[in-house]
Amino acid sequence: MARELLKGNVAMAEAAVRAGLEAYFGYPITPQTEVLEHLSARLPELGRTFVQAESEVAAINMVYGAACTGTRVMSSSSSPGVSLMMEGISYISGTEIPAVLVNVMRGGPGLGNIAPSQGDYNQAVHGGGHGDYNMIVLAPSTVQESIDLMVLAFDLAEKYRMITMLLTDGSIGQMMEPAELPEMRPVVRKDWDWATNGAIGRERRILSSIYINPPLEEETNLRLMKTWQKVQANEVRYKEYYLDDAEFIVVGFGTSGRVALSAVRAARAQGIKVGLFRPISLNPFPYAMIDELANKASAFLVVEMNSGQMLEDIRLAVRGRVPVEFYARLGGIVPFPDEVLSEIQRVATTKLNTDQHPRDAWLARFTAQSER
Amino acid sequence: MISLAVPENLVYSRPESLTSVHNHYCPGCTHGVAHRLIAEVLDEMNVRDHTIGVAPVGCSVFAYNYFNCDFVEAAHGRAPAMATGIKRVLPDRVVFTYQGDGDLASIGMAEIMHAAARGENITVIFINNAIYGMTGGQMAPTSLPGQKTTSSPNGRDVETAGYPIRMAEILANMDGAGYIVRRSLHDPKNIRMAKKAIRMAFETQMHGLGFSMVELLSTCPTNWGITPIESLTWLEDHMIPAYPLGDYKVSEHLAAIKF
Numbered sequence: 201m202a203r204e205l206l207k208g209n210v211a212m213a214e215a216a217v218r219a220g221l222e223a224y225f226g227y228p229i230t231p232q233t234e235v236l237e238h239l240s241a242r243l244p245e246l247g248r249t250f251v252q253a254e255s256e257v258a259a260i261n262m263v264y265g266a267a268c269t270g271t272r273v274m275s276s277s278s279s280p281g282v283s284l285m286m287e288g289i290s291y292i293s294g295t296e297i298p299a300v301l302v303n304v305m306r307g308g309p310g311l312g313n314i315a316p317s318q319g320d321y322n323q324a325v326h327g328g329g330h331g332d333y334n335m336i337v338l339a340p341s342t343v344q345e346s347i348d349l350m351v352l353a354f355d356l357a358e359k360y361r362m363i364t365m366l367l368t369d370g371s372i373g374q375m376m377e378p379a380e381l382p383e384m385r386p387v388v389r390k391d392w393d394w395a396t397n398g399a400i401g402r403e404r405r406i407l408s409s410i411y412i413n414p415p416l417e418e419e420t421n422l423r424l425m426k427t428w429q430k431v432q433a434n435e436v437r438y439k440e441y442y443l444d445d446a447e448f449i450v451v452g453f454g455t456s457g458r459v460a461l462s463a464v465r466a467a468r469a470q471g472i473k474v475g476l477f478r479p480i481s482l483n484p485f486p487y488a489m490i491d492e493l494a495n496k497a498s499a500f501l502v503v504e505m506n507s508g509q510m511l512e513d514i515r516l517a518v519r520g521r522v523p524v525e526f527y528a529r530l531g532g533i534v535p536f537p538d539e540v541l542s543e544i545q546r547v548a549t550t551k552l553n554t555d556q557h558p559r560d561a562w563l564a565r566f567t568a569q570s571e572r
Numbered sequence: 573m574i575s576l577a578v579p580e581n582l583v584y585s586r587p588e589s590l591t592s593v594h595n596h597y598c599p600g601c602t603h604g605v606a607h608r609l610i611a612e613v614l615d616e617m618n619v620r621d622h623t624i625g626v627a628p629v630g631c632s633v634f635a636y637n638y639f640n641c642d643f644v645e646a647a648h649g650r651a652p653a654m655a656t657g658i659k660r661v662l663p664d665r666v667v668f669t670y671q672g673d674g675d676l677a678s679i680g681m682a683e684i685m686h687a688a689a690r691g692e693n694i695t696v697i698f699i700n701n702a703i704y705g706m707t708g709g710q711m712a713p714t715s716l717p718g719q720k721t722t723s724s725p726n727g728r729d730v731e732t733a734g735y736p737i738r739m740a741e742i743l744a745n746m747d748g749a750g751y752i753v754r755r756s757l758h759d760p761k762n763i764r765m766a767k768k769a770i771r772m773a774f775e776t777q778m779h780g781l782g783f784s785m786v787e788l789l790s791t792c793p794t795n796w797g798i799t800p801i802e803s804l805t806w807l808e809d810h811m812i813p814a815y816p817l818g819d820y821k822v823s824e825h826l827a828a829i830k831f
Contacts, residue, residue: 257683261654
């Protein structure tokens with residue numbers, strides 16, 4: 201296929217269609233609405249299912265129903281809508297069935313705004329719905345990566361019978377850049393041995409997240425943990441830039457990783473030995489790689505568009521061996537590469553104070569700078 | 573040895589669509605009657621192996637244990653959304669939800685209204701017993717004015733707790749609905765009428781005539797705090813005046829359907 205100029209949201213939607221998406225259920229919310237709009241035309245034209253639900257609550261439960269039949273199904277939303285989906289996310293996880301979700305994050309909490317943010321990292325990566333569960337969380341930083349991860353998401357969801365979420369933001373969802381879509385895959389509805397699609401010539405099946413007898417629930421919890429161990433062993437994804445001789449390591453995902461890459465290149469041009477580590481799978485998180493890098497690097501700089509949610513995971517992997525510094529923009533503001541470059545210069549040239557939590561230190565610096 | 577010359581004439585047996593297990597319902601509760609009627613209809617229509625049921629949250633949360641067909645278990649109130657997801661990707665299957673009054677008329681109000689508005693080809697069996705059973709007898713959206721429950725100990729005060737919701741009347745206003753009726757399970761005659769209605773509701777779905785719902789007035793002796801027989805009388809005396817039995821919407825196309 202040829203490269204085309206594609207908008208992130210449209211690219212994700214079309215990639216899903218080509219990956220064999222059979223049914224979409226969603227509700228309009230900025231900045232993800234183009235996913236819904238694209239599929240509202242595309243799916244019916246292909247004889248597949250599109251329903252605009254009455255709410256995100258209904259949308260996720262329609263996804264739940266369709267997923268029980270073993271069809272490739274997805275929904276997409278943005279932060280406030282994803283909060284409404286948390287009930288269904290927990291139920292789908294407890295039922296151990298595959299589904300794909302997209303969160304095009306925007307500023308929050310509450311109604312917040314419609315500008316790009318990464319404030320839902322914890323909700324996606326460390327739970328959000330009730331009970332013990334994990335979902336695979338993938339963070340693209342370009343339109344092309346949005347396409348590639350969208351296709352992968354369906355395969356991973358089915359392989360592990362769990363939700364795979366693309367965690368992206370309003371910047372990548374709304375931007376246009378050249379990208380290549382995959383070939384159209386034929387729709388294959390597999391006859392899964394768990395699907396509730398009518399007990400024709402077989403024993404009836406029940407799909408449920410209820411285990412009223414605690415020992416059976418515990419057995420389910422343990423099974424989910426063991427499945428997650430397999431995911432952790434096999435599905436860690438990340439990208440490294442200029443790390444071979446890097447003394448300083450910037451870590452950022454999605455849009456903040458992308459901005460940080462520009463800053464890293466600029467710093468390299470100034471002779472600073474800095475590299476970028478960009479986690480792609482936020483869950484499972486690449487702890488082992490950060491752990492290894494912490495043996496070689498002299499400091500880390502974590503850049504996020506939230507108050508330091510991934511920062512805690514980096515600190516967990518680094519375990520105090522070297523300073524971990526933090527820089528953020530919040531509220532729907534995307535940092536400029538120059539801001540990150542200044543931070544790289546600071547980390548590379550000043551003695552770092554490790555007494556204070558990096559979030560607190562950043563907040564003090566940032567506040568002082570704003571008041572100046 | 574005595575040989576029995578009397579030919580076997582089986583007149584009553586367990587429907588194939590019901591599983592052979594003990595249920596958890598209280599003595600005198602009419603859930604069992606409703607289950608059996610649905611199972612008989614699925615048998616008679618020969619659709620058991622094409623049927624996917626959606627269980628609710630409430631007393632009938634374990635309904636999936638009692639029907640011998642594929643079943644899924646929805647979150648509280650979301651059964652119509654889940655049924656929508658199933659039916660849209662498997663339009664040739666029979667999909668039904670089984671929901672109580674808390675599930676359907678309180679927490680699941682948005683889902684039931686919009687499933688009806690979209691004219692989803694699903695069948696809803698709505699058990700209205702004017703109380704929350706599973707959690708132990710709290711006020712339901714269908715509790716009657718003055719009805720004492722564990723969360724309206726002085727009786728439902730409409731000034732603060734509002735008025736009962738009549739779902740059949742409301743859903744009958746939806747253009748997407750093909751068949752909306754209310755029946756009762758308090759005596760044999762009404763049980764027979766309920767069965768016919770359930771059959772017609774499934775026929776509505778089979779013929780693609782849109783959303784169908786049978787509201788069944790039911791008893792809850794345990795949480796009403798009276799005997800099963802008193803419950804049947806209480807239903808007749810108090811519930812039927814508040815929830816009149818009848819056909820609230822019947823698609824004209826159903827007139828041609830004979831069974």
